[in-house]
Amino acid sequence: MPSNCFKYLLVAGFSFFSLFFSNNSFCQENGAHKEEKKGFDAKEVIFGHVLNNHDFHIIDIVGNNGEKRPVSIPLPVILYSKQRGLDAFMSSDFHHGEQNYHNYMMLTSEKIGELKLDPTKYNAQDIVAVNDNGEIDTSVRIYDISLTRNVVQMLIALALFTWVMLVIAKKYKNGYGVTSAPKGSQSLLEPVITFVRDEVAKPNLGNSFEKYLPFLLTIFFFILINNIFGLIPGSANVTGNIAFTAVLGIISFVVILYSSDKHYWGHIFNPPGVPLGVKFILVPVEFISVFIKPFALIIRLFANMVAGHIIIICLISLIFIFGNMNKYAGWGTAPFSIAFTIFIYLIEVLVAFLQAFIFTMLTAVFIGQAIEGKEHQHHEDHEDSMLA
Amino acid sequence: MDLMTIMLSTPLGNAGGAVGAGLAAVGAGIGIGQIGKGAVEAIARQPEVANDIRANMILTAALVEGAALFAIIVGFLAMVL
Numbered sequence: 431m432p433s434n435c436f437k438y439l440l441v442a443g444f445s446f447f448s449l450f451f452s453n454n455s456f457c458q459e460n461g462a463h464k465e466e467k468k469g470f471d472a473k474e475v476i477f478g479h480v481l482n483n484h485d486f487h488i489i490d491i492v493g494n495n496g497e498k499r500p501v502s503i504p505l506p507v508i509l510y511s512k513q514r515g516l517d518a519f520m521s522s523d524f525h526h527g528e529q530n531y532h533n534y535m536m537l538t539s540e541k542i543g544e545l546k547l548d549p550t551k552y553n554a555q556d557i558v559a560v561n562d563n564g565e566i567d568t569s570v571r572i573y574d575i576s577l578t579r580n581v582v583q584m585l586i587a588l589a590l591f592t593w594v595m596l597v598i599a600k601k602y603k604n605g606y607g608v609t610s611a612p613k614g615s616q617s618l619l620e621p622v623i624t625f626v627r628d629e630v631a632k633p634n635l636g637n638s639f640e641k642y643l644p645f646l647l648t649i650f651f652f653i654l655i656n657n658i659f660g661l662i663p664g665s666a667n668v669t670g671n672i673a674f675t676a677v678l679g680i681i682s683f684v685v686i687l688y689s690s691d692k693h694y695w696g697h698i699f700n701p702p703g704v705p706l707g708v709k710f711i712l713v714p715v716e717f718i719s720v721f722i723k724p725f726a727l728i729i730r731l732f733a734n735m736v737a738g739h740i741i742i743i744c745l746i747s748l749i750f751i752f753g754n755m756n757k758y759a760g761w762g763t764a765p766f767s768i769a770f771t772i773f774i775y776l777i778e779v780l781v782a783f784l785q786a787f788i789f790t791m792l793t794a795v796f797i798g799q800a801i802e803g804k805e806h807q808h809h810e811d812h813e814d815s816m817l818a
Numbered sequence: 819m820d821l822m823t824i825m826l827s828t829p830l831g832n833a834g835g836a837v838g839a840g841l842a843a844v845g846a847g848i849g850i851g852q853i854g855k856g857a858v859e860a861i862a863r864q865p866e867v868a869n870d871i872r873a874n875m876i877l878t879a880a881l882v883e884g885a886a887l888f889a890i891i892v893g894f895l896a897m898v899l
Binding site: 730737784785788 | 876
Protein backbone atom coordinates (compact mmCIF):
# COMPACT_ATOMS: atom_id res chain seq x y z
CA MET A 431 0.00 0.00 0.00
CA PRO A 432 1.43 3.37 -0.88
CA SER A 433 0.91 4.93 2.58
CA ASN A 434 2.76 2.00 4.22
CA CYS A 435 5.68 2.45 1.83
CA PHE A 436 5.76 6.10 2.69
CA LYS A 437 5.86 5.29 6.41
CA TYR A 438 8.77 2.90 5.95
CA LEU A 439 10.52 5.50 3.86
CA LEU A 440 10.05 8.07 6.60
CA VAL A 441 11.46 5.73 9.23
CA ALA A 442 14.46 4.87 7.07
CA GLY A 443 15.09 8.50 6.26
CA PHE A 444 14.88 9.54 9.87
CA SER A 445 17.27 6.80 10.99
CA PHE A 446 19.74 7.74 8.30
CA PHE A 447 19.42 11.38 9.25
CA SER A 448 20.05 10.67 12.91
CA LEU A 449 23.37 9.01 12.05
CA PHE A 450 24.78 12.41 11.33
CA PHE A 451 24.54 13.46 14.96
CA SER A 452 27.42 12.38 17.09
CA ASN A 453 28.44 13.00 20.62
CA ASN A 454 31.51 15.07 21.29
CA SER A 455 33.27 13.55 24.25
CA PHE A 456 36.24 15.28 25.71
CA CYS A 457 39.00 13.54 27.58
CA GLN A 458 38.99 14.61 31.16
CA GLU A 459 41.30 13.44 33.86
CA ASN A 460 39.71 12.24 37.06
CA GLY A 461 38.94 14.98 39.54
CA ALA A 462 38.47 17.63 36.91
CA HIS A 463 36.87 20.49 38.72
CA LYS A 464 33.50 21.87 37.88
CA GLU A 465 33.78 25.54 37.13
CA GLU A 466 33.28 27.76 40.14
CA LYS A 467 29.85 29.34 39.97
CA LYS A 468 29.88 32.61 41.69
CA GLY A 469 26.46 34.00 42.32
CA PHE A 470 23.92 31.27 42.46
CA ASP A 471 24.60 27.57 42.66
CA ALA A 472 21.27 25.92 41.99
CA LYS A 473 22.44 22.42 42.82
CA GLU A 474 23.69 23.44 46.23
CA VAL A 475 20.45 25.25 47.05
CA ILE A 476 18.29 22.35 45.93
CA PHE A 477 20.22 19.68 47.73
CA GLY A 478 20.65 21.90 50.76
CA HIS A 479 16.89 22.10 51.06
CA VAL A 480 16.06 18.51 50.29
CA LEU A 481 18.74 16.71 52.26
CA ASN A 482 19.31 16.53 55.97
CA ASN A 483 21.38 19.15 57.80
CA HIS A 484 22.84 19.61 61.23
CA ASP A 485 21.29 23.04 61.68
CA PHE A 486 18.20 24.99 60.65
CA HIS A 487 19.55 27.36 58.05
CA ILE A 488 17.56 30.58 58.04
CA ILE A 489 19.25 33.11 55.84
CA ASP A 490 22.60 34.14 54.43
CA ILE A 491 23.52 37.70 55.34
CA VAL A 492 25.75 39.29 52.71
CA GLY A 493 28.31 41.45 54.50
CA ASN A 494 29.98 44.62 53.35
CA ASN A 495 32.79 42.87 51.50
CA GLY A 496 30.40 40.55 49.66
CA GLU A 497 31.00 37.45 51.72
CA LYS A 498 28.07 35.48 52.95
CA ARG A 499 27.51 34.88 56.61
CA PRO A 500 24.97 32.16 57.20
CA VAL A 501 22.49 32.58 60.02
CA SER A 502 21.13 29.35 61.37
CA ILE A 503 19.82 27.64 64.45
CA PRO A 504 22.36 25.05 65.58
CA LEU A 505 21.30 21.58 66.60
CA PRO A 506 22.94 18.99 68.83
CA VAL A 507 25.48 16.70 67.23
CA ILE A 508 25.76 13.27 68.81
CA LEU A 509 28.47 10.98 67.52
CA TYR A 510 29.46 7.51 68.53
CA SER A 511 32.49 5.56 67.48
CA LYS A 512 34.14 2.55 68.97
CA GLN A 513 37.49 4.23 69.30
CA ARG A 514 36.33 7.51 70.73
CA GLY A 515 33.07 6.68 72.48
CA LEU A 516 30.11 8.99 72.68
CA ASP A 517 30.58 12.68 71.91
CA ALA A 518 27.88 15.30 72.06
CA PHE A 519 28.12 18.98 71.24
CA MET A 520 26.28 21.69 69.34
CA SER A 521 26.79 22.05 65.63
CA SER A 522 27.65 25.72 66.11
CA ASP A 523 31.04 24.49 67.32
CA PHE A 524 31.85 23.69 63.72
CA HIS A 525 31.24 27.33 62.70
CA HIS A 526 29.61 26.20 59.47
CA GLY A 527 32.40 23.87 58.57
CA GLU A 528 35.24 26.33 59.03
CA GLN A 529 36.72 24.89 62.19
CA ASN A 530 37.33 21.39 63.41
CA TYR A 531 36.11 20.58 66.86
CA HIS A 532 37.60 17.93 69.12
CA ASN A 533 39.05 16.09 66.17
CA TYR A 534 35.84 16.02 64.18
CA MET A 535 35.38 17.86 60.93
CA MET A 536 32.19 18.73 59.11
CA LEU A 537 32.52 18.47 55.36
CA THR A 538 31.14 21.16 53.15
CA SER A 539 30.99 21.08 49.39
CA GLU A 540 34.01 23.40 49.17
CA LYS A 541 36.03 21.13 51.41
CA ILE A 542 35.15 18.08 49.35
CA GLY A 543 36.49 19.89 46.32
CA GLU A 544 39.60 21.14 48.14
CA LEU A 545 40.59 17.87 49.70
CA LYS A 546 39.80 16.02 46.49
CA LEU A 547 37.54 13.55 48.21
CA ASP A 548 35.43 11.08 46.32
CA PRO A 549 32.04 12.82 45.94
CA THR A 550 30.17 9.54 45.89
CA LYS A 551 31.42 8.54 49.31
CA TYR A 552 31.47 11.88 51.08
CA ASN A 553 28.56 14.30 51.03
CA ALA A 554 28.19 17.78 52.40
CA GLN A 555 27.26 17.93 56.09
CA ASP A 556 28.96 14.62 56.80
CA ILE A 557 31.09 14.52 59.91
CA VAL A 558 34.43 12.74 59.68
CA ALA A 559 37.06 12.01 62.25
CA VAL A 560 40.34 13.83 61.87
CA ASN A 561 43.58 13.37 63.70
CA ASP A 562 45.53 16.21 65.26
CA ASN A 563 47.05 17.34 61.99
CA GLY A 564 43.67 17.83 60.38
CA GLU A 565 43.87 14.84 58.07
CA ILE A 566 40.98 12.52 57.78
CA ASP A 567 41.35 9.45 59.92
CA THR A 568 39.72 6.70 57.92
CA SER A 569 40.09 4.05 60.58
CA VAL A 570 37.51 5.64 62.86
CA ARG A 571 33.97 4.78 61.84
CA ILE A 572 31.52 7.32 63.21
CA TYR A 573 27.87 6.56 63.82
CA ASP A 574 26.11 9.87 63.48
CA ILE A 575 23.06 9.75 65.73
CA SER A 576 22.65 13.49 66.13
CA LEU A 577 19.44 15.45 66.36
CA THR A 578 19.45 16.68 62.82
CA ARG A 579 16.96 18.96 61.16
CA ASN A 580 14.66 16.14 60.14
CA VAL A 581 14.61 14.60 63.59
CA VAL A 582 13.85 17.87 65.35
CA GLN A 583 11.11 18.75 62.92
CA MET A 584 9.60 15.30 63.22
CA LEU A 585 9.61 15.58 66.99
CA ILE A 586 7.99 19.02 66.88
CA ALA A 587 5.32 17.74 64.50
CA LEU A 588 4.75 14.72 66.72
CA ALA A 589 4.48 16.87 69.84
CA LEU A 590 1.98 19.19 68.20
CA PHE A 591 -0.05 16.32 66.81
CA THR A 592 -0.11 14.40 70.09
CA TRP A 593 -1.18 17.50 71.98
CA VAL A 594 -4.01 18.22 69.55
CA MET A 595 -5.20 14.63 69.68
CA LEU A 596 -5.08 14.49 73.46
CA VAL A 597 -7.08 17.69 73.78
CA ILE A 598 -9.75 16.36 71.45
CA ALA A 599 -9.77 12.95 73.13
CA LYS A 600 -10.31 14.63 76.48
CA LYS A 601 -13.33 16.40 75.08
CA TYR A 602 -14.80 13.08 74.06
CA LYS A 603 -14.00 11.65 77.46
CA ASN A 604 -15.86 14.47 79.15
CA GLY A 605 -18.90 13.52 77.20
CA TYR A 606 -19.09 16.15 74.46
CA GLY A 607 -19.86 14.77 71.08
CA VAL A 608 -20.66 11.26 72.22
CA THR A 609 -24.42 11.47 72.35
CA SER A 610 -24.65 14.92 70.77
CA ALA A 611 -23.18 16.44 67.68
CA PRO A 612 -19.43 17.03 67.82
CA LYS A 613 -18.36 20.60 68.47
CA GLY A 614 -15.39 22.68 67.49
CA SER A 615 -12.17 20.80 66.97
CA GLN A 616 -14.01 17.50 67.24
CA SER A 617 -15.78 18.26 64.00
CA LEU A 618 -12.37 18.80 62.42
CA LEU A 619 -11.11 15.35 63.22
CA GLU A 620 -14.21 13.20 63.39
CA PRO A 621 -14.96 13.19 59.64
CA VAL A 622 -11.36 12.27 58.89
CA ILE A 623 -11.32 9.42 61.38
CA THR A 624 -14.67 8.11 60.23
CA PHE A 625 -13.44 8.37 56.66
CA VAL A 626 -10.41 6.23 57.44
CA ARG A 627 -12.58 3.80 59.33
CA ASP A 628 -15.36 3.48 56.76
CA GLU A 629 -13.52 3.80 53.48
CA VAL A 630 -10.14 2.31 54.29
CA ALA A 631 -10.39 -0.04 57.24
CA LYS A 632 -13.82 -1.62 57.03
CA PRO A 633 -13.93 -2.54 53.31
CA ASN A 634 -10.47 -4.06 53.34
CA LEU A 635 -10.24 -5.65 56.75
CA GLY A 636 -13.75 -6.97 57.20
CA ASN A 637 -14.69 -7.91 60.74
CA SER A 638 -11.32 -7.55 62.41
CA PHE A 639 -10.87 -3.92 61.47
CA GLU A 640 -10.84 -2.69 65.05
CA LYS A 641 -7.57 -4.44 65.76
CA TYR A 642 -5.81 -2.54 62.99
CA LEU A 643 -7.62 0.77 63.16
CA PRO A 644 -5.21 2.45 65.63
CA PHE A 645 -2.26 1.46 63.48
CA LEU A 646 -3.88 2.73 60.28
CA LEU A 647 -4.94 5.98 61.89
CA THR A 648 -1.45 6.51 63.30
CA ILE A 649 0.18 5.94 59.93
CA PHE A 650 -2.27 8.24 58.22
CA PHE A 651 -1.94 11.14 60.62
CA PHE A 652 1.80 10.72 61.09
CA ILE A 653 2.50 10.91 57.37
CA LEU A 654 -0.04 13.71 56.96
CA ILE A 655 1.34 15.92 59.70
CA ASN A 656 4.92 15.44 58.51
CA ASN A 657 3.93 16.17 54.92
CA ILE A 658 2.15 19.36 55.96
CA PHE A 659 5.09 20.49 58.08
CA GLY A 660 7.41 19.88 55.15
CA LEU A 661 5.42 22.35 53.10
CA ILE A 662 6.23 25.28 55.40
CA PRO A 663 8.89 27.38 53.65
CA GLY A 664 12.29 26.86 55.18
CA SER A 665 11.41 23.62 56.91
CA ALA A 666 13.11 20.30 56.64
CA ASN A 667 12.04 17.65 54.20
CA VAL A 668 11.07 14.85 56.57
CA THR A 669 8.87 12.61 54.43
CA GLY A 670 11.11 13.07 51.43
CA ASN A 671 13.82 11.15 53.23
CA ILE A 672 14.30 7.56 52.19
CA ALA A 673 15.23 6.50 55.72
CA PHE A 674 11.95 7.83 57.13
CA THR A 675 9.77 6.17 54.53
CA ALA A 676 11.83 2.98 54.71
CA VAL A 677 11.11 2.67 58.41
CA LEU A 678 7.40 3.23 57.82
CA GLY A 679 7.44 0.65 55.05
CA ILE A 680 9.26 -1.87 57.21
CA ILE A 681 6.77 -1.36 60.03
CA SER A 682 3.91 -1.96 57.59
CA PHE A 683 5.72 -5.03 56.27
CA VAL A 684 6.11 -6.41 59.78
CA VAL A 685 2.42 -5.84 60.51
CA ILE A 686 1.45 -7.55 57.25
CA LEU A 687 3.66 -10.52 57.99
CA TYR A 688 2.47 -10.73 61.56
CA SER A 689 -1.16 -10.87 60.49
CA SER A 690 -0.67 -13.38 57.70
CA ASP A 691 -1.75 -16.95 58.23
CA LYS A 692 -1.16 -20.21 56.48
CA HIS A 693 -3.97 -19.61 53.98
CA TYR A 694 -2.05 -16.61 52.72
CA TRP A 695 1.21 -18.46 52.33
CA GLY A 696 -0.62 -21.44 50.89
CA HIS A 697 -2.07 -19.19 48.22
CA ILE A 698 1.35 -17.79 47.43
CA PHE A 699 3.14 -21.07 47.07
CA ASN A 700 0.22 -23.04 45.74
CA PRO A 701 -2.27 -20.74 44.03
CA PRO A 702 -5.57 -22.52 43.50
CA GLY A 703 -7.09 -22.98 40.09
CA VAL A 704 -3.85 -22.40 38.21
CA PRO A 705 -2.41 -24.92 35.70
CA LEU A 706 0.97 -26.41 36.52
CA GLY A 707 2.96 -24.65 33.83
CA VAL A 708 1.78 -21.24 34.89
CA LYS A 709 2.53 -22.09 38.51
CA PHE A 710 6.25 -22.22 37.77
CA ILE A 711 6.13 -18.59 36.76
CA LEU A 712 3.49 -17.46 39.19
CA VAL A 713 4.99 -18.74 42.43
CA PRO A 714 8.30 -16.82 42.20
CA VAL A 715 6.43 -13.70 41.10
CA GLU A 716 4.02 -14.00 44.01
CA PHE A 717 6.83 -14.58 46.47
CA ILE A 718 8.82 -11.60 45.25
CA SER A 719 5.71 -9.44 45.28
CA VAL A 720 5.45 -10.00 49.05
CA PHE A 721 8.61 -7.92 49.34
CA ILE A 722 7.97 -5.61 46.41
CA LYS A 723 4.67 -4.33 47.77
CA PRO A 724 6.11 -2.60 50.86
CA PHE A 725 9.10 -1.51 48.80
CA ALA A 726 6.71 0.20 46.40
CA LEU A 727 5.04 1.92 49.36
CA ILE A 728 8.42 3.25 50.47
CA ILE A 729 9.46 4.49 47.05
CA ARG A 730 6.06 5.97 46.25
CA LEU A 731 5.93 8.19 49.33
CA PHE A 732 9.59 9.16 49.12
CA ALA A 733 9.56 9.98 45.42
CA ASN A 734 6.32 11.94 45.52
CA MET A 735 7.45 14.12 48.38
CA VAL A 736 10.98 14.76 47.18
CA ALA A 737 9.83 15.41 43.63
CA GLY A 738 7.33 17.99 44.82
CA HIS A 739 9.91 19.80 46.92
CA ILE A 740 12.47 19.78 44.12
CA ILE A 741 9.95 21.16 41.63
CA ILE A 742 9.04 24.05 43.90
CA ILE A 743 12.69 24.85 44.65
CA CYS A 744 13.63 24.61 40.98
CA LEU A 745 10.87 26.96 39.93
CA ILE A 746 11.99 29.55 42.46
CA SER A 747 15.65 28.99 41.55
CA LEU A 748 14.79 29.78 37.94
CA ILE A 749 14.43 33.41 38.97
CA PHE A 750 17.93 33.46 40.38
CA ILE A 751 19.45 31.49 37.55
CA PHE A 752 18.07 33.94 35.05
CA GLY A 753 18.97 36.83 37.34
CA ASN A 754 22.55 35.66 37.32
CA MET A 755 22.71 36.07 33.59
CA ASN A 756 20.89 39.35 33.32
CA LYS A 757 19.22 41.38 36.05
CA TYR A 758 16.15 42.22 34.00
CA ALA A 759 15.71 38.65 32.86
CA GLY A 760 15.55 37.72 36.53
CA TRP A 761 12.85 40.28 37.24
CA GLY A 762 10.94 39.21 34.15
CA THR A 763 10.97 35.57 35.13
CA ALA A 764 9.66 36.34 38.58
CA PRO A 765 5.89 36.67 37.88
CA PHE A 766 5.71 33.48 35.81
CA SER A 767 7.85 31.53 38.20
CA ILE A 768 5.85 32.64 41.22
CA ALA A 769 2.56 31.84 39.48
CA PHE A 770 3.77 28.36 38.62
CA THR A 771 5.10 27.90 42.10
CA ILE A 772 1.78 28.78 43.70
CA PHE A 773 0.04 26.35 41.37
CA ILE A 774 2.45 23.54 42.14
CA TYR A 775 2.32 24.38 45.85
CA LEU A 776 -1.44 23.88 45.92
CA ILE A 777 -1.00 20.58 44.11
CA GLU A 778 1.58 19.64 46.73
CA VAL A 779 -0.96 20.24 49.50
CA LEU A 780 -3.27 17.85 47.68
CA VAL A 781 -0.43 15.38 47.23
CA ALA A 782 0.34 15.58 50.96
CA PHE A 783 -3.17 14.38 51.82
CA LEU A 784 -3.26 11.96 48.93
CA GLN A 785 0.00 10.23 49.71
CA ALA A 786 -0.93 9.78 53.35
CA PHE A 787 -4.26 8.31 52.24
CA ILE A 788 -2.65 6.06 49.63
CA PHE A 789 -0.07 4.70 52.06
CA THR A 790 -2.78 3.92 54.60
CA MET A 791 -5.13 2.47 52.00
CA LEU A 792 -2.52 0.21 50.49
CA THR A 793 -1.35 -0.98 53.89
CA ALA A 794 -4.98 -1.81 54.70
CA VAL A 795 -5.34 -3.63 51.37
CA PHE A 796 -2.22 -5.71 51.96
CA ILE A 797 -3.25 -6.55 55.51
CA GLY A 798 -6.67 -7.48 54.19
CA GLN A 799 -5.08 -9.77 51.65
CA ALA A 800 -3.08 -11.39 54.42
CA ILE A 801 -5.94 -12.02 56.83
CA GLU A 802 -8.66 -12.99 54.43
CA GLY A 803 -7.87 -16.67 54.40
CA LYS A 804 -10.73 -17.88 56.54
CA GLU A 805 -13.44 -15.89 54.80
CA HIS A 806 -12.13 -16.53 51.34
CA GLN A 807 -12.99 -20.12 50.46
CA HIS A 808 -11.91 -20.32 46.89
CA HIS A 809 -14.00 -17.81 45.12
CA GLU A 810 -12.23 -15.04 43.38
CA ASP A 811 -14.38 -12.03 44.04
CA HIS A 812 -11.93 -10.35 46.38
CA GLU A 813 -10.32 -8.74 43.38
CA ASP A 814 -12.99 -6.11 42.80
CA SER A 815 -11.45 -2.87 43.98
CA MET A 816 -8.10 -4.03 45.26
CA LEU A 817 -5.26 -3.87 42.85
CA ALA A 818 -1.77 -4.36 44.00
CA MET B 819 39.15 5.65 24.93
CA ASP B 820 36.75 2.97 23.85
CA LEU B 821 33.07 3.49 23.28
CA MET B 822 32.11 2.18 26.70
CA THR B 823 34.23 4.71 28.54
CA ILE B 824 32.89 7.49 26.38
CA MET B 825 29.33 6.38 26.95
CA LEU B 826 29.76 6.21 30.68
CA SER B 827 31.21 9.66 31.10
CA THR B 828 29.19 12.07 33.11
CA PRO B 829 27.52 14.24 30.45
CA LEU B 830 25.87 11.20 28.94
CA GLY B 831 24.89 10.02 32.39
CA ASN B 832 23.09 13.28 33.01
CA ALA B 833 21.43 13.18 29.60
CA GLY B 834 20.39 9.56 30.10
CA GLY B 835 18.85 10.39 33.43
CA ALA B 836 16.94 13.32 32.01
CA VAL B 837 15.66 11.34 29.02
CA GLY B 838 14.60 8.51 31.30
CA ALA B 839 12.68 10.84 33.58
CA GLY B 840 10.98 12.42 30.57
CA LEU B 841 9.90 9.04 29.26
CA ALA B 842 8.58 8.20 32.70
CA ALA B 843 6.49 11.36 32.60
CA VAL B 844 5.10 10.29 29.21
CA GLY B 845 4.22 6.90 30.64
CA ALA B 846 2.55 8.41 33.66
CA GLY B 847 0.61 10.82 31.48
CA ILE B 848 -0.69 8.08 29.22
CA GLY B 849 -1.57 5.81 32.12
CA ILE B 850 -3.36 8.37 34.22
CA GLY B 851 -5.10 9.72 31.14
CA GLN B 852 -6.55 6.29 30.44
CA ILE B 853 -7.65 5.99 34.04
CA GLY B 854 -9.35 9.37 33.88
CA LYS B 855 -11.03 8.49 30.62
CA GLY B 856 -12.44 5.25 32.01
CA ALA B 857 -13.57 6.93 35.20
CA VAL B 858 -15.30 9.83 33.46
CA GLU B 859 -17.06 7.50 31.05
CA ALA B 860 -18.21 5.32 33.93
CA ILE B 861 -19.56 8.33 35.80
CA ALA B 862 -21.38 9.40 32.66
CA ARG B 863 -23.07 6.04 32.46
CA GLN B 864 -24.09 5.91 36.12
CA PRO B 865 -23.83 9.24 37.94
CA GLU B 866 -25.05 8.02 41.30
CA VAL B 867 -21.91 5.92 41.98
CA ALA B 868 -19.64 8.85 41.16
CA ASN B 869 -18.08 8.81 44.65
CA ASP B 870 -17.06 5.16 44.47
CA ILE B 871 -15.66 5.63 41.01
CA ARG B 872 -13.74 8.71 42.10
CA ALA B 873 -12.18 6.85 45.05
CA ASN B 874 -11.07 4.00 42.79
CA MET B 875 -9.75 6.41 40.21
CA ILE B 876 -7.57 8.18 42.75
CA LEU B 877 -6.27 4.91 44.15
CA THR B 878 -5.37 3.57 40.71
CA ALA B 879 -3.80 6.86 39.68
CA ALA B 880 -1.56 6.78 42.73
CA LEU B 881 -0.41 3.26 41.87
CA VAL B 882 0.40 4.20 38.28
CA GLU B 883 2.18 7.31 39.47
CA GLY B 884 4.21 5.16 41.86
CA ALA B 885 5.47 3.15 38.92
CA ALA B 886 6.40 6.32 37.03
CA LEU B 887 8.20 7.64 40.10
CA PHE B 888 10.30 4.48 40.23
CA ALA B 889 11.62 5.50 36.83
CA ILE B 890 12.22 9.06 37.93
CA ILE B 891 14.22 7.86 40.92
CA VAL B 892 16.32 5.68 38.63
CA GLY B 893 16.87 8.66 36.34
CA PHE B 894 17.97 10.64 39.36
CA LEU B 895 20.38 7.91 40.36
CA ALA B 896 21.79 7.86 36.82
CA MET B 897 22.59 11.52 37.26
CA VAL B 898 24.07 11.32 40.71
CA LEU B 899 25.93 8.00 40.69
